[in-house]
Amino acid sequence: MINHLRTRITILMIIAALISVITIGVISNITLFSKFDEYLSKEKENRIEEVINFIEESYKVDKWTEKTKDNIELSPMVEGFDLLIRDNKGDIILSKKMNKSFINDHMMGKGMGMGMMRGRNSNFENSTGDNYKVDNISLEANGENIGTLQIGYYNSLVVGSQEVEFTKGINQSILYAAIISIVVAIILGIYFSRFISKPIIDVKETTNELSKGNLDTSVKTRSKITEINQLTSSINYLKESLNSENILRKQLTSDISHELRTPLAILKSHIEAIQDGIWELNDERLLVFQKEVDRLILLVEQIKFLNNIKEHNISLNLEKLDFEKIVQEVNEGFEIEYLRKNITLVKNLEQNIYVLGDEYRLKQVIINLFSNGIKFTNNNGRIDIEIFKENDYGVFQISNTGEGISKEDLPYIFERLYRTDKSRNRDKGGSGLGLSIVKELVNAHNGQVKVNSEIGKKTVFTVYIPLYTTN
Secondary structure (H helix, E strand, O other): OOOOHHHHHHHHHHHHHHHHHHHHHHHHHHHHHHHHHHHHHHHHHHHHHHHHHHHHHHHHHHOOOHHHHHHHHOOHHHOOOEEEEEEOOOOEEEEEOOOHHHHHHHHHHHHHOHHHHHOOOOOOOOOOOOOEEEEEEEEEEOOEEEEEEEEEEEHHHOOOHHHHHHHHHHHHHHHHHHHHHHHHHHHHHHHHHHHHHHHHHHHHHHHHHHHOOOOOOOOOOOOOOHHHHHHHHHHHHHHHHHHHHHHHHHHHHHHHHHHHHHHHHHHHHHHHHHHOOOOOOOHHHHHHHHHHHHHHHHHHHHHHHHHHHHOOOOOOOOEEEEHHHHHHHHHHOOHHHHHHOOOEEEEEEOOOOEEEEOHHHHHHHHHHHHHHHHHOOOOOOEEEEEEEEEOOEEEEEEEEEOOOOOOOOHHHOOOOOOOOOOOOOOOOOOOOOHHHHHHHHHHHOOOEEEEEEEOOOEEEEEEEEEEOOOO
């Protein structure tokens, strides 16, 4: 349970809240402690100064009399102090100890306020301890020395009840803030953990379904987090790719079966006819057998060749090639085909374009494209060939008039054995592997091949081969 994403996010939120509150509390207490010490020091000095002024003013009124003594001893101003007043002869005028109830009240206050803030023990030390201080002060009136004051006090008792309540309130506020922060962290942790984990759980469930072969599922949950959206988009793209591959795999199986079945059926029917005595075994019949066997061998070799290209099992003899020269040489081999179908050829071949390629394999690409163009160009049609530069590529483009290729078929045109003719009409011949070979050979040259088509108008194939450079 603790390893679940939701639980971990909630725990992390709580830990973050605790760390934040503790950090704020520590910093606040350190700062408050420092400032409060400054305040205590000034407050102590002010109160002692007030006591001194009060004693000196009392002396000015009645000198050192019983009335003066009672006036000083009963004044609330001297609460929290031990007083020992001597006259200028050294005789004791007044000796006063702190009120115990006052000490006890402040002990309770310190335990709840100052003691919490400072982290010290709130019990008062003995008068000989470090917390008890004694100051010796000379008393004066009208510019004359009238005696001395020995004033003793506990540092923690100099502050009043308001100061104690202030420090107590600060620490209580920090405690309340900690509790509220933890509650808020739990609520936010639960919310954000669900917010984040929901699409991730959907992705997990979708991938599980995909692993089982269910390609009809997809991630439908959308998130406001960019990375999660990218993840869901990638999974959905993977699903579409797998679906397309599955369709193509089934299509390929069907196509291979068909391509093999036709020549095998012809061979079988001829052999049975000869066995039944309908036909005689002669050179003409043997030629038919040889033709169909050759078709089977060619099909198998082309499939094997495609696999070798995909698995990088063929090597290319890359060299500097004159693109225009190669296209011209291939074109000359098809001149009789143009005449047979009365095709108009339009050439626009830019010269001095040099590409980096394997001459034999590059000619194989161009031959397949010429053969494909002529095959699907109607009688009295037109073929345009063009060579030009585009960025870092030499570009060969061939277009032909004819039936064109539908938008539905375009994405699959380079797949093995794919035919746009759903009725399997084989009048135009071919194995259905030519364009697949074109694509794989162009890819092996680090190039690109693209196709555009308009139904009933024309089809355009464009091949990009990297230009030759001295590097």
